Amino acid sequence: MGLLSHFLYPWGLILQGLAIIHFIRRRPDNYWIFVILFLGPFGALIYLCVEALPDLGLLGNSFKLFSRRKRIGQLEAIVRQNPSAGNYEELGDLYMDDGRFRQAREAFDHAITPRTDSPDPFYRRGVCALRLNDPQAAIPDLERVVSADAAYDFHLAAGRLAHAYALTGQKIKAEALFRQATALSTASETYLNFAELLASEGRTAEAREWAQKVLDKKPAMPGYLRRRERPWFRSATAMLKRLPA
Numbered sequence: 001m002g003l004l005s006h007f008l009y010p011w012g013l014i015l016q017g018l019a020i021i022h023f024i025r026r027r028p029d030n031y032w033i034f035v036i037l038f039l040g041p042f043g044a045l046i047y048l049c050v051e052a053l054p055d056l057g058l059l060g061n062s063f064k065l066f067s068r069r070k071r072i073g074q075l076e077a078i079v080r081q082n083p084s085a086g087n088y089e090e091l092g093d094l095y096m097d098d099g100r101f102r103q104a105r106e107a108f109d110h111a112i113t114p115r116t117d118s119p120d121p122f123y124r125r126g127v128c129a130l131r132l133n134d135p136q137a138a139i140p141d142l143e144r145v146v147s148a149d150a151a152y153d154f155h156l157a158a159g160r161l162a163h164a165y166a167l168t169g170q171k172i173k174a175e176a177l178f179r180q181a182t183a184l185s186t187a188s189e190t191y192l193n194f195a196e197l198l199a200s201e202g203r204t205a206e207a208r209e210w211a212q213k214v215l216d217k218k219p220a221m222p223g224y225l226r227r228r229e230r231p232w233f234r235s236a237t238a239m240l241k242r243l244p245a
Contacts, residue, residue, distance in 0.1 A: 012040060012041030012044070013041075015041045015044040015045055015048065016036060016037075016040065016041060016043075016044040018044070018048065018052075019036045019043075019044035019047045019048055019052070020033075020036060022047075022048070022051065022052045023036065023047070023051075027230060027234065028051050028227075028230070032047050032051065035047055068094055068097060068098060069098065071094060072091065072094045072095065072098065075087060075090060075091040075094065076091065079091060079110075083110065085110070085111045085112070085113055085116065086111075088107045088108070088110040088111035089107070089108065089111035089120070089121050091107045092104045092105075092107030092108040092111055092121065092124060092125075093124065095107055096124060096127070096128065101128040101131040101132050102128075102132060104124070104125075104128050105125055105128035105129060105132065108121045108122075108124055108125035108128065109125070112125065119144065119145040119148050119149060119152060122141040122142075122144050122145055123141065123142070123145045123152065123153065123157055125141050126138040126139075126140075126141030126142040126145065126160070126161075126164075127160065129141070130160060130163065130164060135163070135164040135167035135168050136164075136168055138160075138161075138164045139161065139164045139165070139168065142157060142160055142161035142164060143161060145157050145161075146158050146161050150180075151184070154185060154187070155181050155184050155185035155187065155190070156181075156185065156187050156189065156190065158177055158180060158181040158185075159177075159178065159181040159182075159185065159187055159189065159190030159193065159194075160189075160190075160193075161177060162174045162175075162177035162178040162181060162190070162193070162194070162197075163190075163193040163197075165177065166178075166193065166196070166197040166200075171197065171200075171201065174197055175194075175197065178190070178193070178194040178197065182194060182210075186217065188214045188217070188229055188232035188233075188236070189232065191210050191211070191213050191214050191236075192210070192211060192214060192232060192235055192236060192239065194210050195207040195208075195210035195211045195236075195239060196239075198210065199239070199243055204243050204244060207239070207243055208239075208240060208243050208245070211236045211239040211240050211243070212236070212240065214232055214233065214235075214236035215233060215236050215237065215240075217229075218233060
């Protein structure tokens with residue numbers, strides 16, 4: 001046992017350090033920190049295999065990031081020479097993927113013309129307005145999309161329009177649309193935005209019910225979906241802690 005400890009000494013600490021860093025950054029289930037700390041290097045190794053190894057797929061996203069930013073640079077040069085609606089729409093999509101919502105919104109302004117009949121640029125411009133805390137501006141675009149296709153983006157468009165209504169004080173319209181969207185969709189974003197509306201009206205029990213529904217989906221989800229949904233799980237947990245039982 002002493003020889004084993006001597007062999008593992010530097011590498012065991014490194015494994016635990018890597019596991020703890022990954023745990024802090026990714027924030028999986030809390031029981032993993034006990035596995036890492038109390039089982040030592042073996043617990044760290046188990047954690048890294050179960051939780052960190054699947055994240056190696058994120059390396060591919062890093063390459064996509066470099067490729068996307070290269071394409072953004074190309075399109076920024078292209079639209080100066082050829083400011084077509086199609087070029088601006090592609091540029092707006094790339095800006096959104098990069099989290100640059102203000103620039104994306106401006107690109108969609110250029111992409112939308114009196115002849116635009118596709119709902120896509122209107123929807124994306126509306127989402128950008130929401131991300132920029134401008135729900136009033138988001139409403140006309142999202143209304144246009146939902147009126148044309150109530151199921152657009154797997155009913156997420158309707159949920160986001162309901163959220164925009166709620167943020168602008170149109171709570172009756174918001175609740176009616178939330179109930180339509182949640183009857184057909186299980187999107188965590190829509191559930192939590194509905195819960196926020198209910199909480200703002202003092203309907204705590206209902207708000208807690210919708211927040212709990214987000215967490216209730218977790219056990220049946222495959223691992224890759226649970227990792228993707230972690231921010232919503234954390235938001236739901238925080239809401240349940242904030243709202244009195």
